[in-house]
Amino acid sequence: MAERVDNGTRSEPASQADTREATAARLRYLMETEGNAIYPMASGSNVRRAQTYAETDDIEQLRAEARAIKEDAIDRLPELLETVREAVEKNGGTVYVADDAADANAYVAAVVEEAAGGSNERATAASHPSGDDPTVVKSKSMTTEEIDLNDTLEARGADVYETDLGEWVIQLADDSPSHIVGPAMHLSREEIAALLEAEFDLAEPLETAAELTRFARDYLGEKIREADVGITGANFVVAETGTITLVTNEGNARKCAVTPDTHVAVAGVEKLIPRLRDLEPFVDIIAKSATGQSISQYVTMLSPPTDSPTLDFADDTPLAGETDAADPTADTGDATDETDPSGDREFHLVLLDNGRMDMRADDQLRETLYCIRCGACSNSCANFQSVGGHGFGGETYSGGIATGWEAGLADHDAAEFNDLCTGCTRCVDACPVQIDIPWINTVVRDRLNRGEEPAHLDSLVEGLTPDEEPSGLDPGKRFFGNIGTAARLASATAPVSNWIADAEPIRALLERTLGIDRRRNLPTFRRETLVDWFESRGGTEASRYRAERARKRFDEVPDSLEREAVLYADVYTNHVDVDRGKAAVRTLEALGVPVQVPNLPESGRAPLSQGMIATADRQASRLYAAVAEDLDAGRDLVVIEPSDLAAFQREYERLLPERSFETLSENSYDLCAYVFGLLEHGADPSVLRNGSGEEPITYHSHCQQRTLGLEAQTVALLERCGYAPRTTEAECCGMAGSFGYKREYYEVSVDVGQRLTSEIDADDPVVATGTSCGDQLESLLERPVPHPLEVLAPR
């Protein structure tokens, strides 16, 4: 903005270092205060989710169905809004579409005031003589959190009570939800007990979960019975029938919806689905993904105003029959009641836009609207498990999908926590509607990069970073996004570059300017790259000779083994971990496959991690151009680094023309899976270095490799070669590319990593397929962690 004046404070290098330190301090505080409660809850739900998914035969079909319904519903949203209005009005209720938070709040506040003192006098006269504050009971609703409805109602004199126990605790503590499903997940039982002790005049202290729950139930039960209005959210709204679906385990949503005679449901417009039948896959999957339950205790499908009798606890007449509108003695002559098909019930459906229609028009953010708020992305996220939703979340929503929500909603900001998503993709397997959450986070990061004010450190990384990103990008991001250029320079000047990089003043400078934490070991760059080594031993021609010589030793070589491999020397393999590249070459040749190791362009993975999509896009095109001829000639692109393979097989769909993407993804292979495939097709495993058959080894698979479904093939390869591999369960190593190097995230990275290392037996050799995973494990375990092929390859 031209009129924006730079006051100079942001221009000091120290201010960025200060910001990093402040972020690090805040995350450290959250890990200490909330992490201990969050981790067991979130990871426990995640484990149960994974088990339930595994036990559900048609889980993939359910996920695909659920997604298809959401795609269709969001596509037809304007039409569904009309449909639901007709249906609800026909039932006797009212629909209000609110543009934004203020609009929704004003409408609900008016309904509450009307219900408490207005036309509905008969029902409320006994419990609320005129002049009393209106009482509102609420069932957990993230949408009303989003618009801060409670604040508005309270400012206008209403008493508002959350009835979901977790939400009530949060309300008492004047705190904000830290998880979409478990709002008070970050508080321990002891903390809740202390809170109730401080808030209420208790005869005896409450200790056990059962005592705490009973107290809350009795207290809130009374509030529900007295309330003028019940406010709920809606998990789904069936347009055709005007049916509000509420999914709960406690039963509070049912009580809030049917006890007071006025019910207000507040939901985002994206909750609409066309038909009753469309509910089925969601009812089936929502609890499975949220908590690992097969179904929630209560799936309430109300088409309000319902026929259920209203409950007036001051009235001595029976509920059913006598209090019906049909009975003239019960109706004190309110003429409107007699013409109202719903009797004395009132219902308002408030559908909130607040940025959603803009998200619908946004090709990248639209998928966010498919979210069913199950929290599976949070539970499966290693960083969330450490810091919780107050670190990894915005004003309302938390966890992986929160970035999309907070970026899309009016007046919300995703900048503060977007970087907590490392793009590991573990949430991709968890999401019941198959949302590509890491991609949404990448897009939001890209937009944040572009929106930032010009910084003054560009000169430091200029020249080093010939990218297509705007100036003003965080220098650390720019550095890591262009790590290939830095690696080339570092290799060219190794070992001098390594000595310099290790020097304390340089580490301090790197920390201050690029945010590289000085506690982290830097990679040791090698003077001779993999490509150089390969050329120096005779290049492609020599490799062909070696492979043919190996084949001659076999009696019969099946045609299916007539392959040629192009090995992708990623930045790290080429410049740092050259040994795993050499192991790959030797293995392939020994199994009879000739290899090429060309100097190929970068994959774009590094800039993608930093949200530099334009740079990644350019690199993807270059990479494809460089390998197209080999692919056309029927050669296989064999990829060592799983995150690069994931780029080729996932993100490139967004970056390359469809046919190019298909060609590349169909002809690119994970190295270990490729080697296992050769053995399966008749290659002779005896040329490899085999174990005794029972030899223990721990294998940590890379996150993205697991999402691609490739962990099992490395396990099978190790077994085939005489090892007894044990795999790790932790979601992630915590290093996640550049994440663990960054000053502000170093401690989170180590916390996540320690959960992984706690699973590893001290005596077992450990192998890992990802470079970051290996780095993290080596520094935490203080022993070498090679690539599996470095163990198996012939010397």
Added chain:
Amino acid sequence: MTTDTVGRFERALEDLQVSVAHVQATDATDAIESALEGPAVGVELPFEGVSLPDRVETAPTAGDLVDATTGVTPARFAIAEYGTVAIESAPEGDEPVALYPQRHVAVVAESDVVPDLGAGFDRLEAAFTAGDDSIVFATGRSSTADMGGLVEGVHGPGEVHVIVLEDR
């Protein structure tokens, strides 16, 4: 097939720690009687020849709801796969009677036990088409883990008992 479905339903209920009795219609009243605890409220059952025990208050006031220990309601149908009973939000008060007391006794006809969620939705659609447009799928007992441990019986019943009526 029905027997298998009912068997599956009963196993699912067992997993949910919901007790179940499988009785002939002639024995239904006794079975309900023995499932009652404390003051009881209820909704008249729509099954021919089956009536509620005398001590069940079938025209409860709101106050009776709060004082009752047991609530007896019919279930429109049940889903064997998940051990779910479908309770209607009807003018007779099925919803509050099933929800307010600590103990819910649901009575369902054997022929109304359907195998899975898909068949449950067939029944749901049929009910909606017939004009009943508010139904709760209730599975097991109300519970929460929000207070630092799993606790049953929060805003809804902490005990559930299902009576399956054999078809004549």
